[in-house]
Amino acid sequence: MIVLLIIFLISGFVEVKQLINKKFWHELKVSSIFLSIALIFLLLYIFNLPLPNPVRLMEYEVKDLLHLNYK
Amino acid sequence: MKVEKGIISGKQLMFLIIVHLQASTLAISFIASLVNQSLWIIISFTFILMFIFFWIYLKISLQFPGLNLIEINDILYGKIIGKVVSLLYIYFFWYIAAANLRFIADFFSAFLYQGISNSVFIISFALVLVYTVRNGLETFGRCSVPLAILNIVLTIFITILTIKDWNLKNFLPLFNIELIKILQSANLMIAIPFGEMIVFMMIFPYVNEQTKVKKYFYLGYIIGFINLIIIIIRNIAVLGNITSLYLLPSFQVARIINVGEIIVRAEIVIAVVLLFNSFIKICIFLYVTVLGLAQLFRMKYYKPLVLPIGVLISVFADSMYNSSTEHGYSGANIYPVYALLFIIFIPIITFILMYIKKFSK
Numbered sequence: 001m002i003v004l005l006i007i008f009l010i011s012g013f014v015e016v017k018q019l020i021n022k023k024f025w026h027e028l029k030v031s032s033i034f035l036s037i038a039l040i041f042l043l044l045y046i047f048n049l050p051l052p053n054p055v056r057l058m059e060y061e062v063k064d065l066l067h068l069n070y071k
Numbered sequence: 072m073k074v075e076k077g078i079i080s081g082k083q084l085m086f087l088i089i090v091h092l093q094a095s096t097l098a099i100s101f102i103a104s105l106v107n108q109s110l111w112i113i114i115s116f117t118f119i120l121m122f123i124f125f126w127i128y129l130k131i132s133l134q135f136p137g138l139n140l141i142e143i144n145d146i147l148y149g150k151i152i153g154k155v156v157s158l159l160y161i162y163f164f165w166y167i168a169a170a171n172l173r174f175i176a177d178f179f180s181a182f183l184y185q186g187i188s189n190s191v192f193i194i195s196f197a198l199v200l201v202y203t204v205r206n207g208l209e210t211f212g213r214c215s216v217p218l219a220i221l222n223i224v225l226t227i228f229i230t231i232l233t234i235k236d237w238n239l240k241n242f243l244p245l246f247n248i249e250l251i252k253i254l255q256s257a258n259l260m261i262a263i264p265f266g267e268m269i270v271f272m273m274i275f276p277y278v279n280e281q282t283k284v285k286k287y288f289y290l291g292y293i294i295g296f297i298n299l300i301i302i303i304i305r306n307i308a309v310l311g312n313i314t315s316l317y318l319l320p321s322f323q324v325a326r327i328i329n330v331g332e333i334i335v336r337a338e339i340v341i342a343v344v345l346l347f348n349s350f351i352k353i354c355i356f357l358y359v360t361v362l363g364l365a366q367l368f369r370m371k372y373y374k375p376l377v378l379p380i381g382v383l384i385s386v387f388a389d390s391m392y393n394s395s396t397e398h399g400y401s402g403a404n405i406y407p408v409y410a411l412l413f414i415i416f417i418p419i420i421t422f423i424l425m426y427i428k429k430f431s432k
Contacts, residue, residue, distance in 0.1 A: 004194050004385060011378050019375060030368045031375035038379035038386075045386045054166055055391045055401055062405045070255045070404040 001046050008042060074365045074373050079212035081280040081287035086219040087212060088268065088291030091355060092299055093222045094171070094348035095264030096321060101403040102256045103306075104315035106248050108241060111303050113253065117260035118296050124261075124415060125268070125292065127422045129285050132275045134425060140272040141366045147424045154367060156417060161363040163413045164270060165384065168356035170398070170406075172196060172388035175349040177395040178319065183342055193385050200350070201381035204358045205374050208277055211354040218347045225344055226298050229321075229337065230305045232328045241311030255407070262407040264299070266414035268292070273359040318395070319345070357381060 012035050019028040044051050063069045079087075103110055135143050140160060145153040176192035184192075203211055271288065278284050306320040309327060317323045322345075325338040361380050365373035392398040 001190055001194070001386075001389070004197070004382065007198065008378065008382050015375050015378060024371060027370050027372070027375055030370055031379065034364075034376055034379035038382040041386050042382055045390060051386070051390050053391055054162075054169075054387065058166075058409050059401065059405055062408050066408075068408045070251070070408075071400075 001042065005042055005046060008038065012039075074370065075208055075277055075362060077207040077209040077212075078277050078279045079208055079274070081278055081283040083212040083215060084271070084274065084278050084284070085287040085291035085294070086215040087274070087351065087355065088271065088288065089219040089295040089298065090215045090222065090348050090351045091268065091270075092264055092292070092295030093219070094345070094352035095267070096299065096302060096319075096345075096348075101263075101399060102259050103320065105252045105256045105259075105403070107312055107315060108243070108307050109245055109248055109253075110256070110307065110314075111242075111300060112245070113256045114260055114296075114300060114303060117257050117265060118300075120257075121261065121265040121268075121292075124266070124418065125288070127418050128269060128272055129288065131418065131421055131425060132272050133285065134429075136281055137276045139274070139276050139362075139366070140269075141363045143272075143421070147421055147428065157363060157367055159417075160413060161360055161367065163410075164273075164356050164363065165360045165380065167267060167270075168353050168360060169384045169388045169391060170402070171349055171353050171356070172200075172384060173392060173398060175346065175353075176388065177398065178342075178345070181318065181395065182322065183339075190389055193388050196350070196353075197381050197385040197388075200353055200357055200384075201377050203350075203354050204361065204381070205377045208274065208358060211351055211358070215351050218344075218351060222344060222348065223294075223298055225340060226301055229325055229328065229341075230301055232330060232334065232337070233305060233309050233324055236327055237305075237308040238311065239308065241307055241309075255403070258407040258411070259403065262410035262414060263402075266410055269414055269418065270355055270359050273362060274355070353384075357384060 015031065016028065016035070019031065041051060059069075102113065106113055131143060132140075135146065138146070141157045144156045144160075147153065148156050172193055173189070175196065176189040179192045180187055180189050203214075275284050275288075278287070280287075302321055306314050306324055309324045310317070310320055314320045319341070322338050322341045325341045326336065328337045329335050357377070357380065361373045361376040364376050364380070370376070392401070
């Protein structure tokens with residue numbers, strides 16, 4: 001995943017640079033938010049810190065809340 | 072404002088559907104463990120049942136020509152609720168992309184490259200995915216044509232080569248299953264291969280022949296189904312009751328092929344085809360996720376979002392399940408119920424809402 005982090009940082013930098021050159025400020029704002037979220041999750045994963053898990057949310061909704069699971 | 076400027080032809084849509092259905096053969100092993108040799112009947116039944124829902128999807132899409140699911144939600148549900156519904160769909164598409172990426176990585180690390188971590192496959196796959204989706208719908212739309220043809224040719228080829236190993240007694244006894252298992256397997260079929268086709272509601276506006284969308288959609292669905300049912304019948308005829316023991320029955324069937332000690336060990340062909348199919352399927356889901364997000368945030372183009380969403384998919388694909396067993400449990404018992412919300416309930420509400428708005432005008 002460290003490889004992914006390095007590729008992510010380089011590509012993210014190139015992406016942001018292109019958006020600044022084209023003066024797409026709104027796109028820059030939105031993509032910076034998503035790039036930051038992705039970077040935080042990637043770092044959490046690399047350092048083995050707990051990540052929010054969409055599967056647990058789905059299990060909670062179907063199994064614990066609605067009791068509609070098959071097994 | 073159009074976020075995607077590329078267009079695909081009706082035929083490319085058809086091939087995308089065929090490849091998408093073919094990629095879902097991965098799901099078959101879940102269902103095979105529930106209904107064994109009656110699998111082909113359940114699949115045929117759900118195939119017919121899904122026409123009702125596809126009619127709803129197409130009716131909604133064709134009522135708003137040139138608009139995709141996200142834009143339709145905005146019109147029908149209003150700006151705030153519409154955005155919430157759209158976000159739910161984007162989350163659903165993102166989840167499917169991550170789950171499929173995990174599945175293909177699990178398959179490769181379990182069958183072909185034992186001892187190598189899942190992350191290796193996830194990262195290498197994700198890099199190609201990001202690159203392809205950045206190039207747009209046209210790129211993977213074009214890729215789907217040779218892949219779909221390769222799929223069909225290989226299905227026929229492997230079926231012919233295994234005919235000598237067929238045992239028709241493997242289909243008996245029929246319906247020796249509990250009602251709850253029939254329901255669960257039908258639900259699984261609706262949720263995984265067929266219901267996921269709701270994703271094409273995001274792609275319909277980018278088909279150049281709008282009047283032929285319906286025709287090519289159904290054609291792709293029928294050809295994809297025929298291909299799928301041939302594979303299922305072949306697998307049951309060759310493997311019988313033990314079909315459910317394998318993560319990928321087609322892989323096992325290809326392993327059995329032996330034509331005069333010359334054509335042997337054809338399973339690698341199945342692995343390669345599976346890799347291509349899953350690649351196109353994940354491409355479709357990653358693409359609609361970023362396209363939906365770009366439309367939700369009113370961006371001029373979606374490309375800056377491909378990299379962060381691709382990274383998020385990779386991180387979650389690697390961390391969402393502790394093992395492939397957990398993935399199997401969740402996929403067979405929890406996900407099918409959860410997916411019904413997006414595949415059946417919300418489209419029906421949207422459909423009713425569309426008619427209420429139409430008549431109130």
